[in-house]
Amino acid sequence: MNQTRDESLKLLTILRLDAQRVFERIKYREPEYMHHFSAKRTRDHFPEVFKHRYDQISVSDFMNCGEEVIIGLDQFYHKVDDLKWYLMVTEDMPGTVNEHVRHTIKELEEAYEILQLYINAELDSHREKAPPKIEAPVSDDFNEWSFDNESAE
Secondary structure, eight states: OOOOHHHHHHHHHHHHHHHHHHHHHHHHTHHHHHHHHHHHOOOTTHHHHTOOSGGGSOGGGGTTSOHHHHHHHHHHHHHHHHHHHHHHHOOOOHHHHHHHHHHHHHHHHHHHHHHHHHHHHHHHHHHHTSOOOOOOOOOSOGGGGOHHHHHHO
16 A cells, blocks of 8 residues: 555554553553452453554555654554553462553653654654645735736736
8 A cells, every 4th residue: 555645644643642542541540450450350451451553553554654663663562562461361469460560661651752752753754745835925906917917028
């Protein structure tokens, strides 16, 4: 699939927002989902916490993304998936799980910040490459722009 500049901008925006939403859920809802996990010993809520769109995007959609963005996405979502996997299969005690989650969130935050820098830089470069808008001067006197006046000169 050959993407236009507008499609690339939209994809980068979707990726930026998707990473932001999953990161916010993991970081800011951590007390809630960890309390639920510890108190009820259930993992049923984790799929909603870790839900994202990254794995629904095809490889061909990334062809117009820069190498840094692709690497940043891989590193960020790899950490997201590692944490999800750990929480889904761990038999660690709640204290150890809480410590592991907090440590991973710090690593995830670093990966998220780097990803956001790469995406924002690429978005800015796409916007800078946009063709300049040409605006014609506006005049109340339309005769000023007629072809007859040009031929008289």
